[in-house]
Amino acid sequence: MxxxxxxxxxxxxxxxxxxxxxxxxxxxxxxxxxxxxxxxxxxxxxxxxxxxxxxxxxxxxxxxxxxxxxxxxxxxxxxxxxxxxxxxxxxxxxxxxxxxxxxxxxxxxxxxxxxxxxxxxxxxxxxxxxxxxxxxxxxxGLFSASSRFYGTFTQSLDGGVPPAGGVAVVSQSGAYGGYIAYLARERGLGLNYWITTGNEADVDAAEAIAWLALRDDVQVIAVYLEGVRNGPAFMRALATARAARKPVVVMKVGRSAAGAIAASSHTASLAGTDAVYDAVFREYGAFRARTTEEQLDIAEACLAGKFPVSNRLGIVTLSGGVGVQMCDAAETYGLDVAPMPKPAQEKLRALLPYAAVANPIDTTAQVMNDMSLVAKNLEIVLRDGGYDSLVSFLTTVPAAKAYGTKLRDAILAGVAAAGGDRLAVLCMAAPPDAVKSYRDAGFLVYQDADRAVQVVGALTHFGRSFEVKTGLSVAGTAPRFEPNSGTLSEHVAKAVLGEAGVPFLQERLASDRTAAVAAASEIGFPVAMKIVSAEIQHKSDIGGVVLNIKDTSAAGTAFDTIMDNVRGHMPHADIDGVLVAPMAPQGVETIVGVMRDPVFGPVVMFGLGGVLVEVLKDVTFSIAPFDETEAMAMIRRIKGYTVLEGVRGAGRYDIEALAKVLAAVSRFAALNSDTIESLDLNPLRILSGKGGAIALDAVIVPRF
Amino acid sequence: MxxxxxxxxxxxxxxxxxxxxxxxxxxxxxxxxxxxxxxxxxxxxxxxxxxxxxxxxxxxxxxxxxxxxxxxxxxxxxxxxxxxxxxxxxxxxxxxxxxxxxxxxxxxxxxxxxxxxxxxxxxxxxxxxxxxxxxxxxxxGLFSASSRFYGTFTQSLDGGVPPAGGVAVVSQSGAYGGYIAYLARERGLGLNYWITTGNEADVDAAEAIAWLALRDDVQVIAVYLEGVRNGPAFMRALATARAARKPVVVMKVGRSAAGAIAASSHTASLAGTDAVYDAVFREYGAFRARTTEEQLDIAEACLAGKFPVSNRLGIVTLSGGVGVQMCDAAETYGLDVAPMPKPAQEKLRALLPYAAVANPIDTTAQVMNDMSLVAKNLEIVLRDGGYDSLVSFLTTVPAAKAYGTKLRDAILAGVAAAGGDRLAVLCMAAPPDAVKSYRDAGFLVYQDADRAVQVVGALTHFGRSFEVKTGLSVAGTAPRFEPNSGTLSEHVAKAVLGEAGVPFLQERLASDRTAAVAAASEIGFPVAMKIVSAEIQHKSDIGGVVLNIKDTSAAGTAFDTIMDNVRGHMPHADIDGVLVAPMAPQGVETIVGVMRDPVFGPVVMFGLGGVLVEVLKDVTFSIAPFDETEAMAMIRRIKGYTVLEGVRGAGRYDIEALAKVLAAVSRFAALNSDTIESLDLNPLRILSGKGGAIALDAVIVPRF
CATH class of the missing domain: 3.40.50.720 (NAD(P)-binding Rossmann-like Domain)
Structure with missing residues (x-):
């Protein structure tokens, strides 16, 4: 690293x-x-x-x-x-x-x-x-609560300051920062540090994040971004926060087309591509909030310090309907409402014969008749259910004077009996003092069922990202690329990328007719022939390609045809010869590209060939370099992934070989980020079974 | 209707x-x-x-x-x-x-x-x-505020009842209904009617909605659904509400796979397919909320009674950053942040030389130095900008004691000067009494910028749906379908659907070799031949299809080959003959299907052929029958729509012809909902330009 x-x-x-x-x-x-x-x-x-x-x-x-x-x-x-x-x-x-x-x-x-x-x-x-x-x-300006240094003119502190606490705020916008500070005070959310970075002539959001991540009195960092100028520094800052197990909750504006235009007119920052920001946040474990309320709710929830490492969620509800609503939310936020193990279900059924015991566990309001059942039920779900987190919907029962603190104590007892280490989130509507008594007892409490589940999703996101040890650099090497001219022929591009670990067809460059026929015989028929010239981009258009050549006689004719066509169309082109290659085996066509993001440097794009990329823009990005684990995640991210798993009776394609190519390309692009402007493997054909992958074309645009 | x-x-x-x-x-x-x-x-x-x-x-x-x-x-x-x-x-x-x-x-x-x-x-x-x-x-149970009839045992009324007001609540779940009632009381949202329908042995949600829609003291209906049993009655209820300009804001649970399973185990209702519910809500103008908070916010906003009919949104902001955030939200919620007309921009620039004047209009906090500028600015945006709605982000300025009521009065003056009829939504953070003074002045006020924009999106959704006059039935007729056997041959299916308005290739059924050759000559070469038998489904698999037949001699051979193949594979099949058809012209393949939803009856499905349907499930549904306007909307809804508009230099395909087929199929399916189980045109090929559409295969599964 x-x-x-x-x-x-x-x-x-x-x-x-x-x-x-x-x-x-x-x-x-x-x-x-x-x-x-x-x-x-x-x-x-x-x-x-x-x-x-x-x-x-x-x-x-x-x-x-x-x-x-x-x-x-x-x-x-x-x-x-x-x-x-x-x-x-x-x-x-x-x-x-x-x-x-x-x-x-x-x-x-x-x-x-x-x-x-x-x-x-x-x-x-x-x-x-x-x-x-x-x-x-x-x-x-900025403030820090510990030294009570309020070096700011934000009007939002007019009526008072937020309490001290484990949240730090970094905002490129003064108005947004002020808004957050006001809302934090209103909800009693503690901010130890708050900084607005303005034009970032010197100290930028990245430096602030990195500094804050290493403070003992910072537990979570809420960030507002319009754009980042120093991508690598920003990524290092996120990596620093992740290594310190400090969640970063980001509001990055400009995700829409209209927003991006407004952002570029508003800010002096270079905005960069929004999809690349998504890749950066994903890769370094930051959580991107969509609304301000969400950002604050999640930041606040992080203060509890519980970050589930598995996405198995147990749902316990007094209302079957809201149980279903929470299942819907769980799918939205990437959580798995896995059923309880059978023995746990049986235990629960013995306890609550009228309840639904799989998951959601619908105890119905009947459970309220005996508080010991509430405690025992939660203990079984948490301990025997194997869940890393639990959301319980309590309707308005906590508001009922008749129950007072009995329900809270029963829930506490149940969670404690199961070990007390799991994340337990409650959803209820009750007067502020009742809600506070649950919060004071250590529970996260929400009024909205969707928000309760979303918070679990976000905390699980962090729990999983904290497990990631890699990032910034990866094992493995790549050859150095030193271009000496503005355009590269396909043949050279293939040679360079072949050395970098991209598989191509076994091709031979033949400069004359005899060599072409000999190469074809050695490779074995059928073969294809293509003109090779750095000056010719669209080879097929001028008759520079002949496919499916079946024997030596056809090979000679093909060579002549290509040369005639090329000389006819481009009589002065500098010709290296023809490339003789075996006909490519069948497979799924994918597209792998590298582009230089102005902010974050080389970014690898991956998608399936054809309509999925062209019409649905079903592509995904990862910041280079990355390893094969990230490459596998990348492959699974595209919507068309199941094509590679095999549809309509087709077997599975060689996804591992594809992952190897993606990782190799990412290493090559990262090492040569100063000399490569863009790179394309289009198509990269993935063969079925363990057949591997073969790139059929390659383009490198050098950078000087 | x-x-x-x-x-x-x-x-x-x-x-x-x-x-x-x-x-x-x-x-x-x-x-x-x-x-x-x-x-x-x-x-x-x-x-x-x-x-x-x-x-x-x-x-x-x-x-x-x-x-x-x-x-x-x-x-x-x-x-x-x-x-x-x-x-x-x-x-x-x-x-x-x-x-x-x-x-x-x-x-x-x-x-x-x-x-x-x-x-x-x-x-x-x-x-x-x-x-x-x-x-x-x-x-x-239920309650009505006007007669103070609280016929319910919901524990949520323990501490008091919600105020009277224009919202009506219909909930299949007692717990959800109780929760809503509690939250309504907490936020001071007025409910005149509240009913929980439980098992719906008799009165169901549909009947309650229809009854409430016709009450003068009901302005908006908030509905919670797990499933509907009587689809047609439910659609009529939504149509009644729409005709009465009463917005319906629905929480329908079970949209996820896990949720659907939980719902079916929880409720006695037949759940129906969630995508079909979406189609019903869309078709009848109900708004589907994703969270409870959203449902209440939108219901509350409807009480203002302003429903924009265009989606042009003006954004005025004291913070450039939050302006961008609101642009992002606008895209999410289907609103158009169109720039102001040039003359209006110039007017504004003369007024506020430091401001961004396109849209978002970023006045910066400087505008606060002169309240008359605030008023004038809003007047220009609303009157000259041509927006149907406006969202203004005021940061925490309304909290400042120094401004008191001056800012509110300036905003009121600006809105009034522009006519006062547009929807004006404010976003701010301020103490409750300050917020209340803005609410009392008639503004919708939100703390979260995303929520402010979302509410405008929802109100615009209703404004547009209230403009829709059709629904439930459409003009045009369709032939009656009376099946007399369990399976239909392709030939019969085509004949029936052809009569219903679906275009097919000019095909001839030939029962012997001579007739087949004659038919081929009359149609003109090249032709295709296919075996016709109600007993044979997968014709190609047994060699029952020959394509690209070039002349009379080949036609005879093709006939013999097909017969040999079929007799070899299925010696006892009852054979009608072969279908002789011209080779189909090139085009884009689409899939049109009809299935009977157990709740809502015949539903038309549409998608593009190939990977888009098979892998990405890029399909859309509409309840039959519908007209060509809805068919056009349906076509535009799929993600792959641009394929029909022409990609990679291809021209536009005949989308109007496709819409005609969809509408015709929907009429046919609706008229024969008692005799058709399902129907498929796969593929329906859409030709380029004004070339029309041609269904290449047709299947009807009759219902008895």
Whole structure:
């Protein structure tokens, strides 16, 4: 595995400063430039605050200094809230003074286009020169609960701050970040860290994620992304989080066509292809939330710290109908509502003769007549059912005054008797105090049955991804590719890729008629012949291909025909000769491609040939390189997968051989990401049984 | 259009009774049999209550009567809460007394299987005999807010009842119904009617929907379904609701494989195919919610009474990032984030030079500096943008004390200036009182951006479905099909379907060699020949097909070959002769099928031939009969649709001809739903341009 990025210790100071200067601090606590100071004072920052304002003696009651050079000590952080044209001076001063980091709230940089782009470039230069890490510009700042450092002007903290807790928030959007902070406070979700990265002139989301992943007081990271510029750093950050068992819950906008257009007009970031983001999140175990509520629910659920490693879900319900609803949700979220083992079913039937005992376990409301049955039932399901997680639908029973805490205690007893280590999620509607009593007892509680199951799905996603040990690099090597011209002939492409582990037909290049006939005889009839020339792309169109050549006489004629056709169409083409090859065996046609994503580098695409790729876009992507395990997962991901398993009585095709090719191509593409623009095996034919795979054509477009 | 069902006036009495008897009423208000009485008393039922209990003088302080025959007047409704074996007597008494309806809460009927099935059958007989409409058995009752009639034992009303309001709830599940009632109370959502239908021995969800759809005090109907038994009645109920412009928001469980199995084990209902339910909901304009929260949000939103008829959505946002998020959501929910017309964009740019003015309109938070800009901006977007609906993301600004009601008033002014008739949805995070002030001003307000857009999608779904005037029956006729044997030969099937409007190749049946050669000459070479026998299904497998016959001599040989092959394989088959046909022209292969759904009758299936149907199950269903407009919609619904539009340089295929065939088949299937079990055109080949469509094979399986 490649080494992960070492965290910059200046970020430690940034998030937990002993002192902070606020450049451009306003005396008006409502103004943008007044709010950081107001928040720092109101919410209890314990360090020293140095307002920087040449026009005032004091700002909001604190002694002010004319410039960043003037405070009596070196501030750990400078918050810069002056107009764009004054930011450069402030950053230059910060460097001279020795300030470790600057949070630049000012806008008018790259996001504004025009002169702003150059201004931002100069900003970066000054930061590097002075050794100052920059947050923003065009960001709304950051906060950390442990040091009560609220270095932000987000209006969302107007009424208070979220409680401290194990969630960290990284948002490229100030507004989204503020929204999350507000919602977190509203639901009592604890945030220890919160950072908005704005234009990411220096510190980006990736660096923030990687730093946060290594903090003991961070349990889960909620991220909002519009686009990533440094793909490899982002992937290393996700890998760091995964290795530290810190779930990352991402809201990445721009998945739709309209959204992608809006995103590119809104952000200065290069957006990259959304499907490639999906591949990155999948490969590094991040969970992509579709809605903000989902993102917060899942982040909150991660705080329980239980991550099932199998997707077997037990459902216990007081309502048969909602049991069915939860089965539907389980399928949506990739969970397996496997029936209980027979002995467990019998045990349960003895206990609850009126209940459905397979899964969902429908106890009906009758179970409420005897709380010991509730406990015993849950114990059996959890212990003997072999489930890694359980969702129980309790209707509005927990709201009933008659039951009080009896039901909660019975559920606790049941879960404890089964060992207490499984994930148990409850679904109920009840007054807030009743819900709180279940939450305080350690249960995840949801009102919506679908959401309860979705959360289990997300936690299981993390449980499984934490088991993955590989990533970033894989075992195995690949040959180095050094192109010396802009286009490659098929023959050369095949030779290069053959060396990289892609199987081709045993072909011979024959430069004249005699050699062609001899090659055909050696290979054995029937054979095919194709013209070979770096200048000729569409060989069939100009009569450069003859198939199914049956004997030596036909072989000679075929050679002549091809040469006549080619000379007729392209008299000046530089011709290497003809390729003589055996006729390809039958099989399923697949397409394997590599393209360079501008953000994430080489990405391998896989799909079945024909209408599935062309009409239904049934393709999948994985970031190169990857191993054969990921290749197998990739193959199974496409909708047309069952074709490879064999349909209409056809036997199974050689999926293992296909996986080998995919992994080999990914290694080759990753090693040569600087010299390959794109690569195509189209078709890669997969033979039945253990027959292997054969690429029938190959194109490499070099990159210089 | 077929006549809709006339509502039974006994349901008027059921939902608004002047008096009610409670058979088996318990003195203990906590017991199931005590709760209806307790609720009726506690929540202010104004009519007379007659407890029926032979063992007591009074029940919960009210005078009790020994049997249903004893009260001094005829109760409008009897609630029956005695054990199953005593229910029959109670229903019999109800009939004798002249009680119009009985709500039977007791379980132990069809849902219990065994003797319960017969018990339920007897119940139905007694109800019919006595003229008593039955709700349940195995239901938890119903309530109506206007008469404060709480004839239910649902524990969910323990702490109070939902407010009165325009939502009606119909639930086959008592637990789900109770859950909804609880959640409605919690969110202040008004329910005027609420009914759980249990085993549906008599009154079913369809009848309840149809009755509710015609009430002035019902604006929207939320329905929970596990399965429908009377498909046609259910479709008529949905058509009634649509005609009355009453949205129906359905939670139908069992969409997953695991869910369907759980449903069939849970409910006594015949579940039917879930994809067919989807077709029914689509065809009759019901909206299928995926989660309970979604169902309630959408039902609540319908109360605003604004149903956009176009899907053009304007997005106005203070945050560019959330604007992108809402674009993504718009694509998910079928809305079109069309850019503003250029003149409107210029107007807006003059107003807000720093804003993005296409769509999403990103005003940034700067607009907050001048509230008149907020108003003017909304006015321009709504009036000049040509949008039927608007979603505006306001971040947490409405929470800011500094703005107070100024922002709300500015938004109101902007919407009013644009005419005030468009749907305007706001997304914000703010304290409950601030949110309430926006809601009271008539806005739909959501915290989650995705949910805000989804609600617009659902309201637009209804707006469009209310425009649909057809349904239930269509213009045009079809021939009557009267089968006289169990299997039909291809030749007969083609003749029947040809008469119904399905185009076939001009084929001739030839019973001997001479006739076959003559037929081939008349049709013109090349031709194909196929054996014709009702006993032979797989013609090719036994050598019963010869293709591409080029001349008369080959025609004779082909005839002999086929006869030899057939006699060799099936010496005793009854042979009609050979079918001589022209070789079919090239085109796209489609599959058209009809199957009888056990609940909804004949359903037409359509898909593209080959891997799209076989592997990806890329098919769609519509309930027969339907017209060519629905057929066109059906064709566009499949994922492979673009194949018909022409891919890889191929021209467009004759989609109109395909639509004609689909509509004709649907009419034929609907008219002959009693005599056709299934029907297949496989393949139906669609020719390019205006070439038409040709069915190459036809199978009809008759039904007796």
């Amino acid at each position: 490649q080494p992960l990025d070492l965290p910059d210790s200046r970020l430690d100071q940034l998030f937990n400063p002993r002192s902070v200067a606020v450049v451009g601090a306003s005396d008006d606590p409502v103004r943008i430039s007044g709010r950081p100071l107001a928040y720092l004072k109101a919410y209890g920052f314990a360090g020293t605050i140095y307002p920087i304002n040449p026009k005032r003696q004091t700002v909001q009651g604190l002694k002010a200094y004319p410039s960043l050079l003037d405070p009596p000590e070196i501030p750990d952080v400078a918050i810069i809230a002056v107009s764009a044209q004054h930011v450069l001076q402030a950053v230059s001063d910060a460097g001279k003074k020795g300030v470790a980091s600057a949070i630049i709230m000012s806008s008018g940089f790259a996001e504004a286009g025009g002169d702003g782009v150059a201004l931002q470039r100069e900003l970066v230069r000054l930061g590097k020169q002075g050794g100052v890490r920059l947050i923003g510009p065009n960001c709304v | 077929q006549p809709l069902d006339l509502p039974d006036s006994r349901l008027d009495q059921l939902f608004n009774p002047r008096s009610v008897a409670v058979v088996g009423a318990s003195d203990d208000p906590v017991r199931i049999s005590g709760r209806p009485l307790a609720y009726l008393k506690a929540y202010g039922f104004a009519g007379t209550i007659y407890p029926i209990n032979p063992k007591r003088q009074t029940v919960q302080g009210l005078k009790a009567y020994p049997s249903l025959l004893d009260p001094p007047e005829i109760p409008d409704v009897a609630i029956i809460a005695v054990s199953a074996q005593h229910v029959l007597q109670a229903v019999s008494d109800a009939g004798k007394k002249g009680v119009a309806s009985a709500i039977i809460m007791s379980s132990g009927f069809a849902e219990a299987g065994g003797d319960g099935v017969a018990l339920q059958r007897e119940l139905v007989r007694l109800g019919k005999q006595g003229g008593v409409r039955l709700i349940g058995p195995n239901c938890v």
